[in-house]
Amino acid sequence: MDNESSSLFLSTVATDIQTREVAEDWFRLNDFIFNCCLTQIFAIFAFCGTSINIVVLSSYDLSKDSSAVLLLALSVADLIFCFTLPIRRCQCLVTQLRGWAAGVTAGTLMTETMFIFNRIFYCISISLVGVIAFERLIAVFLPFQAHRLLSPKNMKIAAVMTYLVNILINSPGFYMFKHDWTLVEELNQSVAVLQLSDFYVSNYDNLNFFIMIVYNTGVLGASMVCTLIFMVAIGIKIWTMTKKRQTLVRNKEFRFDPQLVKVLLIICLVSLILHGPSIFFDTVAYFMPNFINQSKMYEAYETLVDFSGALSAAINFLVYMTMSKKFKHRYKDLFRCCLSFLFKKFNKH
Numbered sequence: 001m002d003n004e005s006s007s008l009f010l011s012t013v014a015t016d017i018q019t020r021e022v023a024e025d026w027f028r029l030n031d032f033i034f035n036c037c038l039t040q041i042f043a044i045f046a047f048c049g050t051s052i053n054i055v056v057l058s059s060y061d062l063s064k065d066s067s068a069v070l071l072l073a074l075s076v077a078d079l080i081f082c083f084t085l086p087i088r089r090c091q092c093l094v095t096q097l098r099g100w101a102a103g104v105t106a107g108t109l110m111t112e113t114m115f116i117f118n119r120i121f122y123c124i125s126i127s128l129v130g131v132i133a134f135e136r137l138i139a140v141f142l143p144f145q146a147h148r149l150l151s152p153k154n155m156k157i158a159a160v161m162t163y164l165v166n167i168l169i170n171s172p173g174f175y176m177f178k179h180d181w182t183l184v185e186e187l188n189q190s191v192a193v194l195q196l197s198d199f200y201v202s203n204y205d206n207l208n209f210f211i212m213i214v215y216n217t218g219v220l221g222a223s224m225v226c227t228l229i230f231m232v233a234i235g236i237k238i239w240t241m242t243k244k245r246q247t248l249v250r251n252k253e254f255r256f257d258p259q260l261v262k263v264l265l266i267i268c269l270v271s272l273i274l275h276g277p278s279i280f281f282d283t284v285a286y287f288m289p290n291f292i293n294q295s296k297m298y299e300a301y302e303t304l305v306d307f308s309g310a311l312s313a314a315i316n317f318l319v320y321m322t323m324s325k326k327f328k329h330r331y332k333d334l335f336r337c338c339l340s341f342l343f344k345k346f347n348k349h
Helices: 002-058 066-088 091-098 100-141 143-149 152-175 198-202 204-243 258-285 289-293 295-323 325-348
Strands: 177-184 189-196
Touching: 002 066, 002 091, 002 295, 002 325, 066 100, 066 152, 066 258, 066 295, 091 100, 100 143, 100 152, 100 177, 100 189, 100 204, 100 258, 100 295, 152 198, 152 204, 198 204, 204 258, 258 295, 295 325
Parallel strands: none
Antiparallel strands: 177 189
């Protein structure tokens, strides 16, 4: 009987060790696929795309085009998010190139300095999508008042306020992390280890409640819910008017562009699909401290969230470039100008 119990115990231990090894292999594979490859590729592509978006949108008269104001604000947020993301997620690449110790140190220092900037502009993007959905709702349902309510000046104020609110609410994050140097005897090297700051530890419960419940629900969650409701309302309104063979009221001061509405609705839909689940899960995670404390699992989840942000920015660029007649000609002119410039340079050499 003792031999059977001993064999069962050893078998259980062996199975547990094997399961942990499989889990570690999965985490390493997940880290390599996303942090070394996909996130970097999509972030760089989206960074280039949003840079082009900013050039194109800036060519419009922002004192007359309210939609361009909000899209420009969204592109700037996406640009900064995509610029900081590869830097913050550099640990995997540095590890592959310079070794484990250099990777850990680089990851620690970049997370400490870049995490909050990355997070802020991720949240600004989500919030601006809600503002865009609200702007389209007014344009569709209140066409006579749209020129007054959706003036470029008001849209600039809305964009600036969206930036300020998100920056102020996330400002405690600037004091979230610190690092300490630890000697790794096997390598005879010191590595920087990321730690929560004394300020964050002393206010841990209050800050977590504020960020994961109040902010996620009150700001980001509300933005997502409003975006969903406004999208449905706009879609029903347009479908109803199309079915009745009516056209939306047009006047000289405010011109309604159905193609632009479709573009903006797709941007809202992409945001809902890619950001909605993570906002919901972040709120639920507050009540799952064991999951948060399992750093490997939570890191894998955060990796997917970052990838979804880069993917969203990349899709936004493709939507602007391919679906809107309003912007398509400007993109063609820009690419034609760039090709002409490169061709002249090439001929000179």
